[in-house]
Amino acid sequence: MHDRVQVRKTIKRQCKRRVKEQIGRCVGIQFLYAVPYFLLVLILYLTIFGDLFALYANGYRGNALSMAMERNLNSVWLVIFVMLVVTGPLMYGMMRFYIGLFRGEEPGVSALFQPFTSLHSFWAGVRMEFCLFFRQLLWSVLPTALFFFVGMGLLVNAVASGHYLTQTDLTVAVAVLYVFYQLVLIPIRIKVMTYQAGWVLISEHEALGAWDATRDGSGVFHGHYGKVLLFVLSFFWWYVLSGLVSGLCWLIAMFGFVFIPGASGFVAFLLALAAGACLGVVINGFLAAYINTSFIGLFEFYAGRTQDVSQPEQ
Template sequence: MGNFAEIRKQVKARSKEQVTEHLGRCIGVNVLFALPLILILIIWMFIVFAPLLRLSFMGAAPSPAQVSGALVNLYGSYFLLIALMFFVAGPLTYGMQKFYIGLSRGEEPGVSILFRPFTSLRSYWTGVKMSACLALRGWLWMLAPTVIYTVVLVAATISEAMRQSQMYGRGYGFDTTGGSGAGAVMLVATILFIIAVLILSVKVGTYMAGYALVHEDERRGVWAATREGSRAFKGNLFQLFVFYLSFIGWYLLFFALYIVCALLNAMGGSLLISALSVIALLCICLVLGTFIGAYTTTSFYGLYQAIAPAMPRGPVDVFGVPIENAAPAAAPQPAPLPTPEPAPAPEPVAGPEPAPAPEDQSGADGGDAPTPEA
């Protein structure tokens, strides 16, 4: 797409305007999204460590066996926690994507849209299936490079261990300066793995466009929706990578401010400085972090609608934004029904011919008929 860069700039400018105007709603959606998950985590931790907390309240120190039992319960119920989080976070994620999709179209979605998937069994199940589908697609794409990278690392480690064992067996001792070959192999493999992960992450990210399709029609299958949404970016993966890379300045700013506040808190010059640094950290995470996440997500959906404008919505411009004051398209008129031809009139049935009238014996002038001569 020749004008991809220009479209990217216009989409980002509009998304920034929308997010800035509705930043309070974005913060509210993110807070409400995190609260149920944090609550589940707190309840889970309380249940697991309840025996230890009971002993602490009683002033008794827990024994090592009790601590070990609590850790065993912690790891034993880990998968149960993951499943519970999955069935709660899936619909919440779907609701959040609905919010950002509406925001990217110039709408003003309310914060309550976050919990809309919980009001319908179809919507709830769609959110769960979308999360499972995206996780499975990401796992499938990352499986091959992860296996190859692991095999290379294991092979290099075994090769280096065998070399060290041979040198030690010959009486040379362990070589602490060697192993440059195995180290070089590991370094190259790590660099290639990081590059592969970055490229595949861009590809996996295209499947997020499936949310826009199921948002329009929840009867659509999630696997087909993610495939169709990803197809819109076919041939534009590099441009999409540049699109994500264009947000790096915001992320660098976020991490820089976060590190500065964390260092001020760690230095602990005074209670006031520590309190201010903690407040600053919360503000950075809540305000700047929310802005960056909302800005990136809204821009992604705006970009998708720009390169795939044929969406089942009303009249929209090239960026997928509804055109205001647009005349509605004329509804197609049904074809006129064919007029049935009138049935031909039945031919009259000939009736019986009238009996011939008796000959008139009178003259033409109505006088008496002449009598024959004698």
């Protein structure tokens, strides 16, 4: 057990050092990745709710809003398809950056857009993103369906039995069922995470099928899923730090907006939000690089591609 912990710590220590040495590039590529992704999410949001707000503002109610919502939901799949097509090459470029970073190279931020310069690389990114999306869907559809039908079954049974359900009873029942659902999803998320190792194989052999790459990449972790879970949990306090920084900046922004009168309060609100955004980019840029390079290191170790890292670096 001690050796396993030492391996994980040594890999993380090596990757943290490499990320610190290239922190500017890590933050820069994370920011560039976030810009198109934010625009795509905004497009998705406007597709679903954009004209609903316009109709509501113009006095439309009832059937008009329902029909608009139904029409918008029918077009959501097209937007999701476009998101997968665009984010696939972007993610491929991002993962190539992290792979190079782990291997001691000095990849440039331009690596993010490299897949867009080659039709072969572009198609490899699209194939991988669709494959990962489909695999996640396959693994999550059954527990999600069970969660829905069990919840509905309990509700129908309670009503049929003549029990009066208060709002508190419903809230508690849904909360317990949701916690159980999330616990069931933990091993599924770990399994889905291991498919990400397929990016390493695709970066080395772009002609390799996405299904084969994700299967072979995940297969490396067979028998090590508990270690992958511990690996994920080892970053817990980093996630807490990220959340605390964001929450603190938001609280400061709201404090300025509510308690500082006039233009000064609005300026304080904007400055706090801007500070939160900047700190978020830096922390998330570091954390994304740290986690991804460490995961690549874990894959390389279990795949037998690296030397024994059970001993700490000198």
